[in-house]
Amino acid sequence: MSLSVxxxxxxxxxxxxxxxxxxxxxxxEALILRGPNGAGKTTLLRTLAGLTPPLEGRIDAPDDGIAYAGHADGLKAQLSVAENLRFWAGVFGATGIEAAVEAFDLGELLDRRAGNLSAGQKRRLSLARLLVTGRPVWCLDEPTVSLDVDNVARFARAVETHLSNGGSAIIATHIDLGLPTARSLDITPFTRRNQPVTVDEADPFLSEGAL
Incomplete structure (x- = not known):
């Protein structure tokens, strides 16, 4: 099933x-979100992923859901790389972590605590979690932050594999990921600045300053 907004x-x-x-x-298919900083790319992705309720409109998404990867790595620092992946595999009912380990070249890091990883290694582990979710739609917010050129290419291959298996991806990024069939959407025409809404209409957690 496609995702439609x-x-x-x-x-x-x-x-x-x-x-x-x-x-x-x-x-x-992959859709690349374009637009300047502050245009609303992160807000749109969080809304698609169900983390922020929309004010209006409708999102039709597959029943088995959306995987979201934002700016935070979302790792458990006290757990090893392998334990982090097994934890998320358990959450989503996956049967193994081997494909995720191979895709992001994590084999030599499996026993290392996540808290002791470099920024780039943490990002690779964070992205590897996508492969154990089993979710068909990936919503990714600047996923290549802290990645070097080789690992950007590794990430792009993971996305291509996901697409070839019938998945889809919506990605906010300022760089060329080398995905030749990806479409682009400039969200600037949809941007509406400085329009207050009531607490009932807005995300209550954001409105109350909890995040």
Missing amino acids: HSLSCARGGIQVLTGVGFAVAPG
Whole structure:
């Protein structure tokens, strides 16, 4: 099933930042979100992933859900690389971590505590978690932060494999990932700045300053 968005309006911190967003991403497709900093790419991805409720509009997504990877690595620092992957595999009912380890070249790091990894290694482990979710749609917010050229290419290969298996991806990035079939969407025309909304309409956690 494809993911489709219809007349979506989104808010962040009690301020409406996007209005009238519409697009569709079919299985096997990648969509690259473009736009300047502050245009609303992160807000849109968080809304798609169900982390922030929309103000208006509709999101039609596959029943088995969306995997989201944001700026935070989301790792358990006291656990090893292998333990982090096994934890998330257990959460999502995956049967193994081997494909994730191979895709992001984590074999020599399996016994190392996540808290002792470099920034680039943490990012690779964070992205490797996507492969154990089993979720068909990936929403990725600047996923290549802290990655060198070789690991950007490794990430792009992981995305291509996901697409070839019928998955889809929506990615906010400022760099060329080398995905020749990916489409681009400039969200600037949907940006609506400085439009206050009430607490009932906005994300209540953001409105109350809890995040």
